[in-house]
Amino acid sequence: MSKGLQIAIGVVSVIALLGWAASDALQEGAGGFVYYQTLGEFSASDVTGRARVHGYVVAGSIVRDVPARQVRFRLQESPAQAAQGNAPTTTAGRARHLPVVYAGLETPDLFRDGAEVVVEGQRRAPGGDFLASNVLAKCPSKFEAAGSESASR
Amino acid sequence: MSDLGFYALRLALGVATLGLVAGVAAGVTQRSDWAEVARRATLIQFALLCLALLSLFVAFYRLDFELAYVATNAARSMPLPYRLAALWGGQAGSLLLWCWMLAAYSAAAVTVNRRNTRLLPWVSAMLCGNVLFFLLLLNFVANSNPFETLPPQAVMSDGSGLNPLLQHPVMLIHPLMLYTGLTGFAVPFAFAFAAMASNELGSDWLRITRRWTLFAWCFLSIGILLGGRWAYEVLGWGGYWAWDPVENASLMPWIAATAYLHSVMVQEKRDMLKIWNLLLIGLTYTLCLFGTMLTRSGLVRSVHAFAQTEIFGQLFLGYLLLVAALFFGLLVWRSPRLRAQNQLESVLSREAGFLVNNWLFMALLGVVLTGTMFPKLSEWLEGVERSVGPAFFNLLGAPIGLALLLLTGVAPLFAWRRATKARLLGQLLWPTISFVVAAATLSFVLRERFAWLAILTWSLGVFVTTTIIQEYARALRARMRHGEGPARAIANLFRKNQRRYGGYIVHLGMVFLFVGFAGAAFNQELLENLRVGESLSHGDYRLEYRSARAIEAQHYGGAEARLALFEAGEPRAIMRPERRVYWLEEQPVSIPSIFSTLMEDLYLVLTAVEADGSATFKLYRNPLVNWIWIGGLTFVLGTLLVMWPFRAGRAGGGASAPPSAF
Numbered sequence: 001m002s003k004g005l006q007i008a009i010g011v012v013s014v015i016a017l018l019g020w021a022a023s024d025a026l027q028e029g030a031g032g033f034v035y036y037q038t039l040g041e042f043s044a045s046d047v048t049g050r051a052r053v054h055g056y057v058v059a060g061s062i063v064r065d066v067p068a069r070q071v072r073f074r075l076q077e078s079p080a081q082a083a084q085g086n087a088p089t090t091t092a093g094r095a096r097h098l099p100v101v102y103a104g105l106e107t108p109d110l111f112r113d114g115a116e117v118v119v120e121g122q123r124r125a126p127g128g129d130f131l132a133s134n135v136l137a138k139c140p141s142k143f144e145a146a147g148s149e150s151a152s153r
Numbered sequence: 154m155s156d157l158g159f160y161a162l163r164l165a166l167g168v169a170t171l172g173l174v175a176g177v178a179a180g181v182t183q184r185s186d187w188a189e190v191a192r193r194a195t196l197i198q199f200a201l202l203c204l205a206l207l208s209l210f211v212a213f214y215r216l217d218f219e220l221a222y223v224a225t226n227a228a229r230s231m232p233l234p235y236r237l238a239a240l241w242g243g244q245a246g247s248l249l250l251w252c253w254m255l256a257a258y259s260a261a262a263v264t265v266n267r268r269n270t271r272l273l274p275w276v277s278a279m280l281c282g283n284v285l286f287f288l289l290l291l292n293f294v295a296n297s298n299p300f301e302t303l304p305p306q307a308v309m310s311d312g313s314g315l316n317p318l319l320q321h322p323v324m325l326i327h328p329l330m331l332y333t334g335l336t337g338f339a340v341p342f343a344f345a346f347a348a349m350a351s352n353e354l355g356s357d358w359l360r361i362t363r364r365w366t367l368f369a370w371c372f373l374s375i376g377i378l379l380g381g382r383w384a385y386e387v388l389g390w391g392g393y394w395a396w397d398p399v400e401n402a403s404l405m406p407w408i409a410a411t412a413y414l415h416s417v418m419v420q421e422k423r424d425m426l427k428i429w430n431l432l433l434i435g436l437t438y439t440l441c442l443f444g445t446m447l448t449r450s451g452l453v454r455s456v457h458a459f460a461q462t463e464i465f466g467q468l469f470l471g472y473l474l475l476v477a478a479l480f481f482g483l484l485v486w487r488s489p490r491l492r493a494q495n496q497l498e499s500v501l502s503r504e505a506g507f508l509v510n511n512w513l514f515m516a517l518l519g520v521v522l523t524g525t526m527f528p529k530l531s532e533w534l535e536g537v538e539r540s541v542g543p544a545f546f547n548l549l550g551a552p553i554g555l556a557l558l559l560l561t562g563v564a565p566l567f568a569w570r571r572a573t574k575a576r577l578l579g580q581l582l583w584p585t586i587s588f589v590v591a592a593a594t595l596s597f598v599l600r601e602r603f604a605w606l607a608i609l610t611w612s613l614g615v616f617v618t619t620t621i622i623q624e625y626a627r628a629l630r631a632r633m634r635h636g637e638g639p640a641r642a643i644a645n646l647f648r649k650n651q652r653r654y655g656g657y658i659v660h661l662g663m664v665f666l667f668v669g670f671a672g673a674a675f676n677q678e679l680l681e682n683l684r685v686g687e688s689l690s691h692g693d694y695r696l697e698y699r700s701a702r703a704i705e706a707q708h709y710g711g712a713e714a715r716l717a718l719f720e721a722g723e724p725r726a727i728m729r730p731e732r733r734v735y736w737l738e739e740q741p742v743s744i745p746s747i748f749s750t751l752m753e754d755l756y757l758v759l760t761a762v763e764a765d766g767s768a769t770f771k772l773y774r775n776p777l778v779n780w781i782w783i784g785g786l787t788f789v790l791g792t793l794l795v796m797w798p799f800r801a802g803r804a805g806g807g808a809s810a811p812p813s814a815f
Contacts, residue, residue: 003497007505011512018552036528036538052540066682066763105680106760106771109389109741 059113102132110137158208159300165201169285176278191277199260222299228314245299252287254336275347317735323383331376337369342438371792378785389743391773401525402444409437412514425493499571506564562617584619591615610671655794662788672777730759
């Protein structure tokens with residue numbers, strides 16, 4: 001199958017070239033490789049590039065600033081139910097929250113107090129606000145097992 | 154009634170085991186009585202699963218809230234169609250639906266091919282084995298049995314309702330189509346397995362697997378398209394495809410099956426690529442299982458994933474590896490008998506075209522698989538989880554997709570074995586001219602918003618369409634020279650060579666799809682906060698916010714905004730985006746309003762009603778999206794033409810096409 005091999009080599013080398021070009025472009029551009037971390041991991045690291053951070057919206061922290069086309073809120077590491085008992089009223093507790101500024105008003109339908117969300121964007125300086133370009137909320141009713149487990153406990 | 158379902162599932166376990174054992178025994182000993190036991194077990198197992206499915210439907214109809222599954226997925230206020238469709242709204246019920254479909258396919262396969270006595274024992278063994286695994290999950294894994302009852306003190310008078318996002322007409326059929334596609338690949342897999350196990354490596358299994366693959370592939374295509382349509386009309390982010398792991402999970406088997414449907418022709422005509430074809434069949438079904446595992450085990454994070462249970466994922470992985478090891482092990486063992494007799498004679502030949510096609514499909518599969526698994530891969534390799542966005546898939550997928558599109562036009566012009574250059578150049582003359590004209594025209598028209606990738610895609614679309622028209626014209630002219638009228642010539646064209654000319658229609662559907670995909674290069678969006686009486690403008694369009702009213706439905710409430718759409722000052726339509734809150738599920742949902750033309754869609758979302766009484770709207774202007782649905786319909790029409798039993802009267806024999814009524 002020397003002819004077949006020729007074709008294979010041709011196609012593979014073209015694709016390899018494409019892959020190389022693409023990975024190069026992706027490293028620089030937005031929407032390419034993104035770190036995915038939970039809030040705890042993110043706070044501990046000093047990532048300043050693009051990141052996806054997983055957390056829960058702090059109850060009562062959502063501020064819709066319509067004139068500025070912004071939604072501001074804070075993220076916490078663990079779900080709201082768990083936090084209710086020992087609500088972080090101390091400044092130390094608040095410090096573990098991540099303030100998020102989302103430049104847009106079109107938050108997902110499931111975005112609300114206590115929602116499990118993933119924010120995508122970047123932090124300009126360590127300890128500063130997280131500038132989100134995208135906010136994703138998870139479908140709660142499909143987490144039937146997880147939901148019923150935590151409710152029964 | 155639900156007890157009936159519970160015990161039917163238990164009983165089916167025994168029957169499926171019997172089918173598996175009897176099938177293997179019949180395969181090994183060649184005894185026909187064992188084969189008959191296996192065949193009947195396959196039918197009885199289907200009957201039992203019908204009983205289970207039916208009793209679950211009844212439970213949803215009667216709202217038996219003592220069943221945990223009904224209580225978490227249905228509610229009294231839900232309209233009946235959604236209450237019944239709630240059956241596949243969650244993990245356990247969709248697993249039952251999956252298992253039922255597998256059993257239905259198994260019963261159909263052993264009935265349609267019952268005279269094929271050499272292959273049948275192994276076919277029923279493999280299919281019963283598959284059903285058995287799903288029955289084990291349904292019966293014994295937590296949260297997977299839809300007939301699990303709640304303790305009496307936990308039974309409520311109403312359920313918690315179905316996820317509102319799933320309460321949409323498309324969701325009534327999308328999962329059905331998708332599952333009909335995905336489970337359907339079990340049949341070709343079983344036949345290929347049986348051919349290798351029984352050493353019957355003639356042409357029988359090939360004909361059978363091709364037909365069943367085509368059937369399943371058609372439904373999978375419909376399922377994927379409907380999924381896109383649902384996302385577009387419900388999720389409200391203005392798009393139809395997000396390269397989410399759950400979407401990719403259904404796309405990967407489709408890619409492998411598409412590659413197989415092309416390369417199988419090389420085996421039929423030239424008796425080559427046997428090992429490769431078997432590999433593709435194995436890959437297709439393995440990817441179906443892999444995708445199911447991905448969506449149901451929470452291995453990869455997704456916005457749409459089902460509940461995460463670790464044990465489920467581990468069991469599934471074990472099963473997947475077992476099935477794959479059996480199939481591919483057998484393939485290695487039989488490979489000496491599968492060596493090709495013929496060699497590739499020229500790079501300019503149809504078979505070479507198919508070969509390139511297959512390599513490209515494999516590359517595409519590689520891209521989708523890598524992107525989907527990237528979070529896991531990077532976690533294993535680097536210890537840090539990184540994910541890739543749609544840009545990764547688009548950037549790498551687009552060139553491969555365009556190369557495939559080009560091939561769609563060129564490859565059918567190649568002759569088998571060796572194409573003559575002069576003839577080929579003659580056939581490429583008009584398509585090339587039309588390509589150049591299209592590229593020049595589009596470049597000129599779009600000179601202010603130049604997007605070369607979109608222009609290339611559309612020009613290639615024109616190129617491919619010209620080759621298809623040319624092929625039809627050539628064949629029809631030849632027929633009409635022999636005295637056939639135009640209508641009769643078209644009918645005969647399909648009767649004599651339905652695969653070729655139906656295939657061209659499928660290709661035309663692909664062209665339309667690509668036309669629609671490329672439109673995304675010109676997508677625009679606009680966010681605006683309006684008070685009643687104010688307007689937003691975009692290009693020629695102006696949307697005037699007229700009024701808002703409260704929605705009062707049984708199951709949800711919310712607001713509906715009414716906006717008048719003007720195009721160049723002329724009134725065109727009233728758009729009514731809604732923002733609903735489903736009471737029971739405490740979930741808000743935005744229902745976009747879409748004004749759709751062949752050129753573009755205006756997609757309007759009521760993002761929020763603000764505290765000060767104003768409303769925030771998001772407007773998306775998406776060119777050419779309609780061509781995706783048109784392409785999808787054309788595609789399905791083409792597939793039906795390929796599958797249609799035009800010569801049913803003369804076919805007969807052991808291996809006729811799968812039943813078209815399903």
